[in-house]
Amino acid sequence: MSVTLRTWLLLVVILCLFIAIAVYKDAAPAAPAPPSAPPSSGQKNVQDPAYTFGIIYPMAHSFYEVITQYAEKTAAANSVQLLVKAPEEINIEQQIQMMETMIKMRVDGIAIDPIDPDALIPAINKAADAGIPVVCFETDAPASRRSAYIGPDHYKSGAYMGEIVNKLMKGKGMVLVESGMADVSSQKNRLTGMLDYLSRHTEIQVLEVGYNEGSSDKALKDMERMIDDHPHFDTLITLDILSSTASILLWKAKGLKRNVVSIGMMPNVKEALINGQMTSVISQDEQVWGDDIIGQLLHTVRGESAPSHINTGVREVTKDSLE
Template sequence: MWKIKWMIIAYLILLILSGCNGSASPSPEVTYNVTSTLDPSVSPIKHSDQLTFGIIYPMAHPFYEMITDSIEKASKPYSIQLIVKAPDEISLEQQMRMMETMIAQKVNGIAIDPIDSVALTPLINKASQAGIPVICFESDVPASKRYSYIGSDPLKEGTLMGQIIDRNLKGRGMIMIEGSMSDSPQISRRLEGIIQYLNQNTEIQVLETRYHHGDNEKAISDLESMIDEHPHFDALIPLDIVSSSNAILVWKSQGLKRYAITFGLTPEVKKALLNGQINAVISEYEEQWGVKIIEQLLAAIKNVPTPTWVDTGFQEIKQSDMTVE
């Protein structure tokens, strides 16, 4: 009896330890099925009338959770399974692996917000050759065989941002800029539009531009460093959602009373607008993306002729445009 008791105790300890070890390391990516409980690493089982669409984001962020909600709502009238994936932080390698997996799963269509337009071109072409249409949203891969692009013109967005900065600073002052990656076509074109407008129409000086490469800790460190090095700056211009999220945190911690104008109407930015931490934001009508993504994917699998660029447009939103919910 004594030996049996110790054997049972040892077995229970082994179970507990193995359970702890199995959950110790976090997943390197966020991935889930919206309309199915299937393991996303396994090829989805398709009914004859069911479509499976893959959605790939550049990173996990509340902004993209908002987009997923809108895609889910748009897909409800149809028999559609959504497989949604995103790296924890911006990772081209992971995003490429996600594309490879979805091609291997033989999904019916893929919508991707691409991190790198050059690196992803071969994979988008590979999907197209396999009969899987791909649409790009927010950022484009124009040299690929993608079916269409959903988004606005980043150069024109940058021009509007220049006008907003000009209006708030009355044509004079000093600004700091932070973005995700210098080689991102979207970020570089936004920056180009800003600089062109400011140089041609104002005396506003750009003190410094930094890039965080999707690293939240680096984004905060860069912001704090720029503020310390340029204490007399007049405005901060985040070029992407990670920069704006972390700018809000820094604004709160330091109690800054400077201008902050950004891109992307995320849930955080909405609150910051109401609280006065963000003065204005350029929105790309993000609430419409879900409908447009599902429309384009359905059109693509039916091979319906459609414009290769679905221009979402953009608009400035100020605190006065917001309503308290």
């Protein structure tokens, strides 16, 4: 056999060996994958919120936006998902329906500023029966099974407002008053506290009290009419956020130079103070309500002790104090 033929045969043998090895590797069973961890039943992913809380306002208004901003920050820091709802305008039936929806969703806690505390009692108690704690803020529903109330004593807030008016007017003069809903306990108590203070400690005459009943348009019309009927008044007092906002529009339109004493800090109120369209504002430290709402609900759902009333108090804000 020639050398050339032997060389070719050797090459053929080597090639066959390589083919055999490759076929064996492809046919060999793959090494088993390491066992995966069994799925955990009932455990939440890291991304899932620890709790879901609902906040229900009496209406959509800039006054409540600041509360929401603070609530969202505190919620995010505590792995809480927030559901924020409010009727476009004051509407008791819609607020009750929002409560019912959150109960069906099985949220972990609800905070509500009830338009009519008595009308909301069945819904609040239904949530409590379902194991969902309810916190009231700004307006209380003490006859319900709510777990806590966040906000001031409204009678004392009204008396404090009377004290501010007395200081401003030096105990004499004439005032016009625009309030909110005549039958809502928080607004009724605020008005009573102010009127009691003025009658007991001053010679200030209350010319007229109007009620906007939850309507911004009615608040504006009430104040326009009262000003026309009593042109010699010295001070306008507004006791709810709708009246306060309407008074700013009225003062801008009429260019009036009378005193305005209002309640409730909002961005437009702050601007009105700086521009001289308001004289004094009674703040309820609304900006901390968001923190208190989330904190109170967290304490409750965790089974921790918590106060049944967080009194946020009131303080006067003026242009000078802002500066």
